[in-house]
Amino acid sequence: MKISGSRIILECLKEKGVDTIFGYPGGAVIPLYDALYDELDYFNHIRTCHEQHMVHAADAYARSTGKTGVVIATSGPGATNTITGIATAYMDSVPMVVITGQVPNMLIGKDSFQEVDITGMTLSITKHNYLCRDIKNLAHTIREAMDVAASGRPGPVLVDVPKDVFLAEYEYERTEEPVYVEEKVYVExxxxxxxxxxxxxxxxxxxxxxxxxxxxxxxxxxxxxxxxxxxxxxxxxxxxxxxxxxxxxxxxxxxxxxxxxxxxxxxxxxxxxxxxxxxxxxxxxxxxxxxxxxxxxxxxxxxxxxxxxxxxxxxxxxxxxxxxxxxxxxxxxxxxxxxxxxxxGMKREEPDKTLFTPKNILEKTNEYYSDNTIVTTDVGQHQMWTGQYWKFKKSNEFCTSGGLGTMGYGLGAAIGAQVGNPDKEVLLITGDASFRMNHNELITVNRYRLPIKMIELNNHSLGMVRQWQRMFSDARYSETDTFDDVDGKMFLESYGIKYYLAETMEELEFALKESAHLRTTVFIECLIDHDESVFPIVPPGRPINELLLNG
Structure with a gap:
């Protein structure tokens, strides 16, 4: 039977077992969203506030479920907003298919409104990408993109589709046979x-x-x-x-x-x-x-x-x-x-557990969350402390930007992890500087009533950069302090989020006891010392046995 290119895409995604899409509509993908309108009983569509964070959401959805994340973005700025998320997924080998809209074929190459060469831009940060200009190739392209993303060493794949290809019609026949199988290599x-x-x-x-x-x-x-x-x-x-x-x-x-x-x-x-x-x-x-x-x-x-x-x-x-x-x-x-x-004999003695330090905060928090809690982080000191002190039990419990080190990854990732694992607890551990980059997605959290828990280690600074400035730049603190007059309680509660402030271990334990297992969104702001640092640290360019334990 003949159906539109938009419907072909959705049918091919069904073939591959996709039931969740992270997307943001725009002019070039209106035909695809028009087709999606009739399929919302099948597909769970999550619309974030910004395209970067929907890619991070698809990323953590993939990491925590083992499925391939699927993203839809429009042409031009919609497509370019996905680049940081795609690069994050590429560096950490995350299976993902990003479908971007493109201007109609007749306008490609003419500096048209919202036209960018997104396949050229993402060539070095995708496992493979496609510009599908012919409706005849569309089904095969989508099927192959899904297979390539998940095969071998996984990674993100981008498919750019001109608007007229979404609208054109072509014969479609369902198949569940893979069109691309990466040959397994066996060691001699x-x-x-x-x-x-x-x-x-x-x-x-x-x-x-x-x-x-x-x-x-x-x-x-x-x-x-x-x-x-x-x-x-x-x-x-x-x-x-x-x-x-x-x-x-x-x-x-x-x-x-x-x-x-x-x-x-x-x-x-x-x-x-x-x-x-x-x-x-x-x-x-x-x-x-x-x-x-x-x-x-x-x-x-x-x-x-x-x-x-x-x-x-x-x-x-x-x-x-x-x-x-x-x-x-x-x-x-x-x-x-x-x-x-x-x-x-090489291990160090444990520090005083009554002090309000990142180690004690995270270890105490860990006591209140089950073994299958999914932890997401942003990037910075809090990420390193989480890696040092959280007792991870399973390999799909941790979603963080490792290779690219993307500040702003965490909240989008928490959204994707919670969407993909509705019966699990999801905990975001973040820092005040990273949280500034993504807190607009609290609207998304509220809209979908996602019961994400959030712990913010707030030292009123770009903590890791400030630590490096102190240790390696003669304590010349250039643009790393963030003492801004923002009322955290009013800000979080304006999104309908339960808020706690903790400055002592007693206040933290009260917040955890009251909130840890509530099925609602919770934010605990932990005020820590401005000069808290991540130790040990190996100075850049030094062997890993030359650790600094303070400084």
């Missing part, structure tokens, strides 16, 4: 045997778990491996939850703001097994002094990551499930009491 047995031999001979191994473990859903296999061979494990930010933080082999965060014992474990190990991790600069510090005594095994699906930031690793490129299953069979069971005891 000799490579697996070499890796297993290295593991069996190792005395001080460490496993470095990244986001690829979460994306490939191989958490359980990885844990089975480390328990059989007794390998202590560190996480990148993207890898949090792949091993429960309270597991006896979990060492926590590694890198610039990593726990002391985690960084020292990597520095002193004789074998580092990287699983689905990309050795970012924030993890490795000075490359030639990272894990200096260790042989490195690098397990990844993306060959371009091999030896990008390291040298002479043993590469195991391909399907992670296949690799881990084979290693599990090949390695010998082992116990490493001396190595674990050495690492235990």
């Amino acid at each position: 047995k000799a490579s697996l045997e070499r890796a297993a031999e290295l593991i069996n001979k190792s005395k001080k191994p460490v496993l470095y778990a990244g986001g690829g473990v979460r994306i490939s859903k191989n958490d359980a296999l990885m844990i089975e491996l480390i328990e059989k061979v007794e390998i202590p494990t560190v996480n990148s930010f993207m890898g949090f939850g792949t091993i429960p933080r309270d597991h006896r082999l979990s060492l926590g965060l590694v890198g610039m703001h990593g726990q002391i014992h985690a960084n020292l474990a990597v520095t002193n190990c004789d074998l580092l097994i990287a699983v689905g991790a990309r050795f970012s600069d924030r993890v490795i510090g000075k490359p030639d002094q990272f894990a200096p005594n260790a042989k490195i095994i690098h397990i990844d699906i993306d060959s371009t990551e091999i030896d990008k930031n390291t040298q002479d690793c043993v590469p195991l490129i391909g399907d992670m499930k296949y690799i881990l299953e084979n290693l599990l069979e090949m390695v010998d069971e082992a116990k490493r009491p001396e190595w674990l005891e050495e690492l235990e």
Whole structure:
């Protein structure tokens, strides 16, 4: 049967199991929204206040559900407003399809009203993108975009559709067969045997778990491996939850703001097994002094990551499930009491829990939320403190901008996580500077009655930048203080949000007791010291064992 291009898009999304769309209407996508008008019994459409935040919402929807996020934006400024969100998803390998409207074919290339070359602009931040100028190719393009976004190493895909293609009609036949299947790569047995031999001979191994473990859903296999061979494990930010933080082999965060014992474990190990991790600069510090005594095994699906930031690793490129299953069979069971005891001796004493510090605030908050709470953050000091102190148990519990470091990510992400997981608790941990970038989305939270809980660590500054200015720029605080006369209570309550102010642990505990399990939106503003800092910190360009504990 012949149907419009707009209906073809919606039918293809149905084929792929899509039932939730994050979007914002505009001139070029009016035909698509006209078709959507008849499909609102099937599709749950979420309209945010700004296109950037709807992409962040689709991003966290994808991370927390394992589904592909779908976004609709109009041409011109609507499309360009999606760029930061697309780049955020690209850096963290999040499956997403962004459908943008474009001016009609006859106006492309003529500097028409709201015309931009969005495919050209996003070429370097998408896994693939398309300008679909012919109705004949539309169904195949949408199907392929959905398949490409979710296959292999996932990522965002953009499809730009001229307005006349939305309106044109063409034959449509439903199919559920994939049009694109990324061929799985299987590692040669000799490579697996070499890796297993290295593991069996190792005395001080460490496993470095990244986001690829979460994306490939191989958490359980990885844990089975480390328990059989007794390998202590560190996480990148993207890898949090792949091993429960309270597991006896979990060492926590590694890198610039990593726990002391985690960084020292990597520095002193004789074998580092990287699983689905990309050795970012924030993890490795000075490359030639990272894990200096260790042989490195690098397990990844993306060959371009091999030896990008390291040298002479043993590469195991391909399907992670296949690799881990084979290693599990090949390695010998082992116990490493001396190595674990050495690492235990590297841990620091706990500070006073009565002080109103970020550590104590987050650990106390953690006590009031269930193990399957989804935590989203913005970017800055509060993000690092969350990584250091929150006891993540599962790998889909944490949504944060790791690779791009996008301030303003958190509230949109909380919206998407709550939409995708209506029966779970969603907690946003934010800072006052990041919250300024996205608080307009409180309107969205209110509109859809989303019971998101929010904790703001308010130090009246751009905290991380200010810390760096103090430590590395002679305390020349240039444009980082934010002492503005805003009444937080009036501001939050104007959105219909329950508000609490906490300046002591007693006030925080009162707010948590009263609000933690309410099915309504709650905001707790925690006023912390202006000079609270994230420690440990590894100065830029230094090896990760050279941690500063104060400064």
